[in-house]
Amino acid sequence: MSGIVIGVDASRNRSGGAREHLIGILETLDPTAQGITQVHVWSYQALLAVLPNHSWLIKHAVPKLENGLISQLWWQAFNLSSELKKYGCHILFTSDASSLCHFSPSVVLSQDLLSYEPGVMASFAWGRARLRLLTIRYLQNAAFRRASGVIFLTQYAANLIQSICGPLRNTQVIPHGVNPRFFRDSQTIPAEKKVFNAGTKSDPIRCLYISNAALYKYQWVVIEAIGLLRQKGIVIELDLVGGGFGPAQDKIMAQIALTDPQSQFVKKHPFVPHSALVDHLSSADIFIFASGCEAFGITLLEAMAMGLPIASSNRSSIPETLQDGGLYFDPENPAQIAASVDKIILDPALRKQLAHRASQLAKQYSWEHCSNETWGFIMDTYKKIAKQ
Incomplete structure (x- = not known):
């Protein structure tokens, strides 16, 4: 199999942890060892500016991602798939599960438990904040179910989310690294x-x-x-x-x-x-x-x-x-x-x-390990789909 081109949707990586995760797995990625030719990342300008610079890493700044949630979701739903096809991406890695993109095959990373944690939803009064959490849970459940693979950061998160959205067919627990x-x-x-x-x-x-x-x-x-x-x-x-x-x-x-x-x-x-x-x-x-x-x-x-x-x-x-x-x-x-x-x-x-x-x-945690496991899982998922 020749080198694979991976697309990364980082449009919703807004928290510090989500930003650090993407930086960590890109800084320590050895694309040749993984069989990867290129990685394309779509995101907002501030995040792209702090990602490492490599010949194999192509950054795409999207003006719509500088706007609010509705604009971000619209871009995911109606623009991202065509962008992935345009640049010859074989598989999509969605680094935030709140996605409306239906590109296949895809691997989704779960980094947000707020919509699932017992008792947390109740701490938000009925209004915009709770409606946002309910919307996020709906979007995430749909993304998990249609994904070819799902990565969780802890076993706790894997168990909790699947108790609500149902069993998922291809999952792996890969924790964060530490600088x-x-x-x-x-x-x-x-x-x-x-x-x-x-x-x-x-x-x-x-x-x-x-x-x-x-x-x-x-x-x-x-x-x-x-x-x-x-x-x-x-x-x-x-x-x-x-x-x-x-x-x-x-x-x-x-x-x-x-x-x-x-x-x-x-x-x-x-x-x-x-x-x-x-x-x-x-x-x-x-x-x-x-x-x-x-x-x-x-x-x-x-x-x-x-x-x-x-x-x-x-x-x-x-x-x-x-x-x-x-x-x-x-x-x-x-x-x-x-x-x-x-x-x-x-x-x-x-x-x-x-x-x-x-x-x-x-000391059990490192970005090297997280990166190897993450890109390895994405590649394994693609190979399974390609054989079908």
């Missing part, structure tokens, strides 16, 4: 605080939570939990990194006003570039991850790679990634969050054990 810059060896890990069990005014215990503001991220509950620890006399601070707006942002700001009215220990940072996250992680003592829904927790994995002790939500796919590398809590229970963080603070041996275990688990 090597997030790993640090024992020589670069800062010395532990001399008074970790209570912190000091000049050297407080620093907790970090990286996430956009969303109703299923529960930042306001974490703020309340840190307030409970402050009431116990622990000198502790919380850095919240990630932009946001709407009801979740309002809840965060209201909780800050209630818990820390003098702005002494809760610091809210806007969105920062992915490359800047290493600096935030390096200055943290404890990482808190309170999400209630994750197809795959990429920021969690990055904190694991940094060797931070982690207090984490017990929901969704998170335990599949973190395993025994952290302490768990109910993300809607501030007392449980406070207790988990307090236990990490008071037990030096546990801190060291959790940090080491999390770092070791993170």
